[in-house]
């Protein structure tokens with residue numbers, strides 16, 4: 600892959616292809632340990648996706664694309680006669696590793712469509728494609744950074760949720776990419792980041808990225824967001840997405856919907872930043888988006904420490920859906936859709 604010139608306030612990369620395998624920065628260990636895991640196949644990559652070693656919709660898609668390279672290499676070696684068919688099981692394993700982020704299905708689809716035109720050893724053409732997917736994601740993030748930054752008229756505070764930065768993408772980030780660009784352009788004076796229960800993507804990951812890249816920020820509990828807005832400290836909420844339906848409804852980390860409701864009530868604008876690989880025109884509305892439910896222990900415990908009363912139960916949806924009517928702008932690498940509707944989304948995707 601060509602060397603990418605990393606801009607100011609942009610120093611982190613979490614997904615990397617090294618020699619013959621995939622290297623991931625283990626996001627479960629951050630911020631206190633910067634440890635890397637080495638993956639050599641589809642099975643261990645699917646497990647890394649399920650267990651949140653790698654997370655964030657575009658990053659999951661990129662990791663899966665690299666996993667297909669390793670799966671194809673193994674399949675071609677073991678079954679040179681029918682390696683394509685033998686790959687199906689590993690593709691399905693990856694496909695089912697997390698259900699909401701459509702970038703995963705999008706990347707796997709793109710990788711498998713390439714198989715038909717490959718005559719012999721698939722490793723190098725597939726690697727070239729996976730690297731292209733990775734590179735295109737970073738380029739899309741830089742473009743979205745500028746487009747999103749242009750929507751912010753004056754230097755003020757912004758609020759973000761979950762982690763949408765270099766860790767969640769090929770690099771730079773979606774919502775956090777806009778924040779990086781807007782901060783570099785003097786359009787943001789302060790960032791507020793929700794801690795983001797139950798995985799603490801805000802406190803563990805977003806705060807780590809912002810501290811590393813020298814962007815001033817404060818963490819807050821999700822429950823403090825309405826008060827922050829009421830005090831006039833932010834003029835935009837800026838978030839990413841795991842899947843955007845054809846009508847502009849947006850699935851993102853649980854808690855995003857309450858931010859959108861609160862933002863509308865307080866006259867704060869709501870921006871969603873996502874590459875077009877996150878837009879799923881086959882899913883008509885947000886009601887049709889599969890929402891992952893994760894283990895109750897993620898709520899009942901913090902790390903390995905039980906917090907909740909022993910007999911307590913928990914409901915743990917990982918995502919929610921924000922209706923398009925609460926979204927002021929969807930920023931993609933192809934352009935900005937203001938006040939999204941099905942017609943405007945179709946027009947964007949036809950570009």
Ligand code: MRU
Pocket residue numbers: 654655656657700760761762763764767768772773774798800838839840841851852853917
């Ligand atoms: O459960 P996670 O950490 O994978 O959830 C991530 C998010 O909800 C992000 O906001 C989304 O994937 C967009 S990341 C660019």
